[in-house]
Amino acid sequence: DAKTTQPTSMDCAEGRAANLPCNHSTISGNEYVYWYRQIHSQGPQYIIHGLKNNETNEMASLIITEDRKSSTLILPHATLRDTAVYYCIVRPSGGSNYKLTFGKGTLLTVNP
Amino acid sequence: GAVVSQHPSWVICKSGTSVKIECRSLDFQATTMFWYRQFPKQSLMLMATSNEGSKATYEQGVEKDKFLINHASLTLSTLTVTSAHPEDSSFYICSAPKTGELFFGEGSRLTVL
Numbered sequence: 001d002a003k004t005t006q007p008t009s010m011d012c013a014e015g016r017a018a019n020l021p022c023n024h025s026t027i028s029g030n031e032y033v034y035w036y037r038q039i040h041s042q043g044p045q046y047i048i049h050g051l052k053n054n055e056t057n058e059m060a061s062l063i064i065t066e067d068r069k070s071s072t073l074i075l076p077h078a079t080l081r082d083t084a085v086y087y088c089i090v091r092p093s094g095g096s097n098y099k100l101t102f103g104k105g106t107l108l109t110v111n112p
Numbered sequence: 113g114a115v116v117s118q119h120p121s122w123v124i125c126k127s128g129t130s131v132k133i134e135c136r137s138l139d140f141q142a143t144t145m146f147w148y149r150q151f152p153k154q155s156l157m158l159m160a161t162s163n164e165g166s167k168a169t170y171e172q173g174v175e176k177d178k179f180l181i182n183h184a185s186l187t188l189s190t191l192t193v194t195s196a197h198p199e200d201s202s203f204y205i206c207s208a209p210k211t212g213e214l215f216f217g218e219g220s221r222l223t224v225l
Contacts, residue, residue, distance in 0.1 A: 036216075043118075043205045043216035044156070087155075098146065098209045102156040 004088045009107040012082075018075040020106050022088030025069040030092050033064060035073045037084040038105070044087065047073065078110045114138060116208050118217035125196055126225055132192045133220045135162075135206030141186035142208035147179075150203040150219075162189040162206075196224040 005023040012018040024033060032051050036044040048055055048062045050071070055062045061074040075082055087105040091097060119134045135145055143164040148156040160181055161169040168181035178200075180192040189208075193200050201224045207216045 038156075041203070041219065041221070043116075043207075043219045046213060046215065098144065098207075098214050099158060099161065100146075100156075100207075100214065101158070102148075104155050 004090060004103055006086070006088050006103060006106045008104065009109065011109050011111060012075075012078045014080060014110055014112050015077055018078040018082065018108055018110070020073040020075075020086050020088075020108060021070065022073070023070045024088070024090050027068050027090050028092075031090045032092070033062065033068075033071050034089045034091060034100075035060070035062065036087045036089065036100075036102075037082075038087065039081075039084040044102075047086075075108075078108075080110050080112065082108065083110045084108060114218065115140065115210055115215045116206065116217040118204075118206055118220050120220060121218060122221040122223070124223045124225065127197050128195055130192055130194045131196055131222060132190055133204055133206075133222070135189045135191070135208070135217055137187045137208045137210070140208075140210050142189075142210070143186060144209065145183065145189040146207045146214075147181065147189075147191050148205045148207070150205060156205060159191075162191075164189075193222065196222070198224045200224050 032049050034049040035047040038044045050062045064071045085105040085107050117136045125131050145162040147159045150156045159174045162181045162183040164183045170176045183189040203221050205219045
C-alpha cells in the first residue's frame with residue numbers, strides 16, 4: 001500500500017471547520033483514499049473514501065487534489081465528540097484486499 | 113448500529129493463563145476477518161487474517177502458537193492469547209468486510225498481571 005503522511009496533531013475550535021491534510025504522493029492509479037477515525041479506547045470508524053472526485057457524506061467531505069498526491073478531510077462543524085485520531089489510508093478498492101496499513105494518524109482535539 | 117462486535121470489552125488475567133477474545137459479524141457472513149493489536153499511544157498493527165474453514169495467515173513477527181485464531185463459522189472468529197504475559201497487555205481489535213467496506217469491532221482491552 002502507498003505510504004501516507006499526516007500531521008501528528010491539530011486543534012480546532014468547536015463549531016468551526018476542521019481541515020485534516022494527508023499526503024500520499026506515491027498513490028497508485030487503482031488506489032482509493034480512505035479515512036477512518038478512532039475515538040479513545042474504541043475501534044476505528046469509517047468516515048469516507050474517494051478515488052479522484054471530491055466526496056461528501058453526512059460525516060465529512062473529502063477533497064482530493066487533481067494529481068491525487070494529497071487530500072483533505074473536512075469536518076464542517078466540529079464538535080467535542082469529533083476529538084479522535086484520524087487515519088488516512090490508501091488501498092485498492094473492492095476485491096479482497098482489506099488488509100489496511102495504519103500510520104500514526106492525526107490527533108484532532110476539538111476545544112470548547 | 114454496530115456491525116462487528118467483540119467480547120469481552122476488557123479482561124484482566126494472571127500471567128501464564130490463556131485468554132479468548134471473540135469477534136462476531138452481526139447479521140452478515142464474513143469468510144475473512146482481521147485481528148489488530150494496538151499498544152498505548154501507538155497505531156494499529158495487523159496481526160493476522162482469519163480465514164473461515166482454513167488456517168489463519170499471520171503477519172511477520174507474530175507468533176502463531178501464541179496467538180491462536182479460530183474461524184469456525186461464518187460469523188465468529190476467536191483470538192486466544194496463550195500463556196499470556198504482561199507484555200501481551202494491549203488493545204485487540206478485529207475487523208470484517210461487509211459490502212466492500214471494512215468494519216471494526218469495539219476492541220478488547222487485555223491486561224495481564
